[in-house]
Amino acid sequence: MSSIFDRIPDSAAVRPDLARRAMLAQSASALVASTLPLGTAFAQTAPAVRPLPSYAAFKDAGSMIVHSANTIEMRRGAAGTGAVTAVAHLYVRNNLNPPSPDIVAKPDAWVVSIDGVRTPRSFTLAELKAMRSETLTMVLQCSGNGRGMFPSKPSGTPWQVGAAGCVMWSGVPVRELAHSLGGVRQGMKFMTGTGGEVLAAGIDPKARVERSVPIAAMEDAILAWELNGEPIPLAHGGPLRLIVPGFTGVNSVKYVKHLAFTAQESDASIQQTDYRMTAASEASMRPTDPSVWQMPPKSWINSPLADNPGLQGGHAGELTIQGVAFGGVNAVRSVDVSTDGGVSWNRAKLVGPDLGRYAWREFELPVKLSPGSHVLMSRITDVKGNVQVENRVENKAGYLNSSWRDHAVTVTVA
């Protein structure tokens, strides 16, 4: 896999952001935007530009940051203002190399086995497609999104905001599938999905991608074969993916080959000693530390930004602040925006379609900023009254950063 990185182009031509930045520097722009010091540090130490790996070659290269062949994020602001993220912009994250593209060549032949029900059995994808299906819009977000903003520099991909997107999945509801198989057996506490990666001979089977979530999550989970109305590409877990809305990305197992209702959590390492909220001072993650499951409420501004000065309007300082907000497992109630570093807040307007409780809402707030520097941030409140946290929860691996302070942007009005 490393061969795809043999040629690393370094010309500005493959960095549209750099080209744009150079142009902006020349123009007499009234508004010069830059991210907060942490973001600036990231921009200065941005990883060398790498080409997209072949399985993700359909991505819009100019909108993506290729951290590695298995970790690709969307640039902040690249999604535009649509409520649904284009597949060409959606981030990619693989814990193991993806399986052979052969599995999406004949998607209907894919087999998934269902266990922990009264009458366990296997289904081909063709058989699942004959059942009633549903479409679900949800935020898919990596547990480590925002890790790049932890000053402690936890190991792992230093994602900014772009390991997230809001996309539509279509497939069969897990609760209906379980019902058709006589229902879940007694005593089952978890829903456990197993990924279809084939481990090389000699590799510890605990290295498999297998995740367990509390069984209540089955109520809204689906086994999906379509993403934004098209067959799911290999990069996003085709031909069949378990979708657990409201939970972080790792819980939505790609190329799912086994779905089981289990009494215990999986013994896979990815469940037991990874994706845990462990104190930074600990040597390793322990199975007794809290699992990374449901996503907390989070929002961030996508415009204006350093790479996207946004709507400057005809007058200096007049612009519309835009961003996205989601509540994780709960719908968005409201979003507030501050232009003075979090001292005072103004209610933003929710715009665009409401695609359900698991989707993000776009928000906007027109403002007039005086000459000088302004720190902009957003803060969501969900329908249950939970408010986006001010400060990140420090943890060893840099998970679940939803701090509104960390997601601030600084703009300077000339």
Ligand SMILES: Nc1nc2c(c(=O)[nH]1)N[C@H]1C(S)=C(S)[C@@H](COP(=O)(O)O)O[C@H]1N2
């Ligand atoms: N089978 C399998 N499923 C997986 C993974 C994986 O490596 N293998 N990675 C998980 C992680 S950590 C994330 S964040 C999401 C990423 O989904 P995406 O690549 O479609 O954006 O898939 C999850 N499901």
Ligand SMILES: [Mo]
């Ligand atoms: Mo992830």
